[in-house]
Amino acid sequence: MSTSETGPAHKLLILPGDGIGKEVMREVRRVIDWFQRRRNIAFEVTEGLVGGSSIDAHGLPITDETMALAHAADAVLLGAVGGPKWDNLPFAIKPERGLLRLRKELELFANLRPAMCYAALADASSLKRELVEGLDIVIVRELTGGVYFGEPRGIETLPDGQRRGINTQVYTTDEIRRVARVAFELAKGRGNKVTSSEKANVMESGVLWREEVQRLHDEEFPEVELEHMYADNAAMQLVRRPKQFDVIVTDNLFGDILSDAAAMLTGSLGMLPSASLGAPRADGKRPALYEPVHGSAPDIAGQEIANPIATILSFAMALRWSFGLADEATRLEKAVEHVLSGGLRTADILQPGTAKVSTGVMGEAIVRALDKVTI
Structure with a gap:
C-alpha cells in the first residue's frame, strides 16, 4: 500500500565524491527509486562533484556552481572524498577542502x-x-x-631556528x-x-x-x-x-x-x-549535510565489496531530519535490520555462519526488505 505525498518535491543534492563513494551512492539511488515508486514520495535529485573528482574535472575541490546547488537543496548527501592520487596537492585545494567549504558556507555547526x-x-x-x-x-x-x-594558527620559525606550530581553542557563548x-x-x-x-x-x-x-x-x-x-x-x-x-x-x-x-x-x-545541521532558515528548514562516517577507502574502490549501509542510513537521517518523513526513516532502518538478521554481510562485517555479499547485493536486499517490513 502506498501513500501520496503532496506539495513540492524534496530537493536532494547527491555528491558521490571519490573512491567507494560512487558505489555506495548507487545503492542509495535504488532506495530513492523505491520510495518514489512504492510510496509515491517525490524527490528532485541533482548530482554534483566534490573532492578529487571535482579537482580532476574543474581544478577545485568544489565549484561555486555546486555550492549554489547545495544552498538550494533541502539536503545534501555526500559519499566520501580523498585518496592518494591527490595527496601531494597544496593544502588549499586538497579534496577535503570541498567538504570543509560545504560545512562552512552552509553554516553546519x-x-x-x-x-x-x-x-x-x-x-x-x-x-x-x-x-x-x-x-x-x-x-x-x-x-x-x-x-x-581558531586564530591565531599556523607554523612559524623562531629566532633560534626552531619551528613552532600554533592552534587556538576558542569558543563563544552563542557557539x-x-x-x-x-x-x-x-x-x-x-x-x-x-x-x-x-x-x-x-x-x-x-x-x-x-x-x-x-x-x-x-x-x-x-x-x-x-x-x-x-x-x-x-x-x-x-x-x-x-x-x-x-x-x-x-x-x-x-x-x-x-x-x-x-x-x-x-x-x-x-x-x-x-548528519551535520545548521540553524533553521526562515522557512523552518535547516541546511543539512548527510554522509557516512567511513572514508573513501581507495584500496577497495571498484571491487564491489564496500558496505553501503552507512550511506543508506545517512539517507534515513535525511528522511527524518530534512524531509519530515520519520515513519519512512524508521521503515528504512528496519529494512536494514531485517537484512542483517537474515545473515547477509559485506566483507567488513562478515562473521562465521553468515553469507558474504557484494555492495550491490546488499543494496538490492535492503530494497527488497522495504516491501516486507512494517512500522
Whole structure:
C-alpha cells in the first residue's frame, strides 16, 4: 500500500565524491527509486562533484556552481572524498577542502553521530556482547568552532631556528549554546539524558563550555538530565560501560575523537551514518549535510565489496531530519535490520555462519526488505 505525498518535491543534492563513494551512492539511488515508486514520495535529485573528482574535472575541490546547488537543496548527501592520487596537492585545494567549504558556507555547526549496535552484529564489536548489544547513543559534535578554526594558527620559525606550530581553542557563548540546544532537543525524544564533555579542569574554554551548557539547561531544559564529564573520562567510559550514555555533546576536537571511538563499538565504520545541521532558515528548514562516517577507502574502490549501509542510513537521517518523513526513516532502518538478521554481510562485517555479499547485493536486499517490513 502506498501513500501520496503532496506539495513540492524534496530537493536532494547527491555528491558521490571519490573512491567507494560512487558505489555506495548507487545503492542509495535504488532506495530513492523505491520510495518514489512504492510510496509515491517525490524527490528532485541533482548530482554534483566534490573532492578529487571535482579537482580532476574543474581544478577545485568544489565549484561555486555546486555550492549554489547545495544552498538550494533541502539536503545534501555526500559519499566520501580523498585518496592518494591527490595527496601531494597544496593544502588549499586538497579534496577535503570541498567538504570543509560545504560545512562552512552552509553554516553546519552540529554534527550528529549515532552509534547503534544491532543485535545481529554484537559479536562483531571489539567489546563483549553484553556491553554493546542494544547500544543506541548519539554524539553531538560542535563542527565550526574550536581548535580546528581558531586564530591565531599556523607554523612559524623562531629566532633560534626552531619551528613552532600554533592552534587556538576558542569558543563563544552563542557557539556553545546553539549546539547544546540541539543536544537537549534530541535527548527529549530519546532517553532524556545529556552528557556534556570538556576539559574544564585544565582549559578555560572548557570552563566556559561547562558553565554555558549548565546555564542553558537550567533556563530552557530543566526536565532533561544533565551530567558533565571530562573528555578523557568519557573516552574511558565509552569502552568501559557505553550504554550509560544517551546523548553526548562536546566540542570539535573531542567530538572528533569520541565519535570515532564510539563508532568502533558497533563493529564497523561501514555501518555508521552522520548528519551535520545548521540553524533553521526562515522557512523552518535547516541546511543539512548527510554522509557516512567511513572514508573513501581507495584500496577497495571498484571491487564491489564496500558496505553501503552507512550511506543508506545517512539517507534515513535525511528522511527524518530534512524531509519530515520519520515513519519512512524508521521503515528504512528496519529494512536494514531485517537484512542483517537474515545473515547477509559485506566483507567488513562478515562473521562465521553468515553469507558474504557484494555492495550491490546488499543494496538490492535492503530494497527488497522495504516491501516486507512494517512500522
